Amino acid sequence: MPVRPQDAYCENCGFRLGERTSLENLVTNTKTLEEENQDLREKLRKATRRPSRLAGLGLSALGFTALTISILFESSILAFIGLGLTFWGVLLLFVRTTHYVKSQLLDATSRPYYVAVERLLDHLEYEGHPVYLPPRQLKTLKVGTIFIAAEKNEEIDYYKLSEDLQAEQLFIQIPSGVCLFAPGVGLANLLEEEIGKDFTKESLDDLQRDLPSAIIEGFELAEGVEIEVEGEAVVVKIMSSLYEAFYEDAGERLKRIGCPLVSAIALALTRATGQPIFVDEIKPEPESRKMIVRYVVLRGVER
């Protein structure tokens, strides 16, 4: 008796052959849709990309035309116009910025780190304040460590702790706590490169002079930065920081770790002073887009 096609089953996967055909159709449809999606993405990318290249080519072409006409008709006005247009066209073609990303990316890419840290600390039930420890070994000069103690009000000699700390040590038994990688370590190292000096070789006065210009002009992370030393505290006023959205929904503990910029400044301070530092207070002022960060230097033995 002949078997109807709809009653035939595959020997390998057990699917009814009719069903497999529909599955194959689905796979084909999905592939087609994916290809269409890729095409549309490519079109969108082309439509929204920066017009620097197009503008550069257009201006250059116009400029060359004007220059040619100026030579033909011996017109100095056209020559000036042609020179200007050609110059700006070439400028737009060759002076385009190499790395230009939207500022929202900064917050979005750093957020998972903070979520992971918060989960870890919640799981461990550690309640201490985050303290930035200065580097004590050559191989930790470019590393930033935050120590978070298990207990909130525990008396800890952070200076001795930073001296005893081994590189890449994660958990510490006495005093009980955890060492985390600071979120601003990459930025702090970039700031060092921008300034052209290691923070460990700088004094607080040098930092007051060099750090704001590196943050404002070098990386344009904020519109203004002022650093003031008030006894054992260092007060940093940051105007229009790119990371200000970070503090809208951050908990108290994450605020004390700070956004990558605040963390980088803390690392700069701890490297420059050679002393442990903690973020005592962060006061965001959304109306004036200003943020006042108060760092406290935990003085140990003077360098």
Added chain:
Amino acid sequence: MNFPLTFWDMSLWLVVTAIILLATSELLSPYYGRTGIALDKRKLRMIALVMGILFMGTVVVRIIGIITGS
């Protein structure tokens, strides 16, 4: 069919361009608002300085010309 600009015209063009570029490099920032064209401020400033130096070169040529009386 000659190029219509003289050496002194080029000198004037250089100085005007240098001033415009310097002012632009100071004012330009991709941070303020949504910009359509992105430029590297440092490179722009460097080009402005080069233009300024070229202008100073033309000034030196002028001074030498006055001194030698040509």
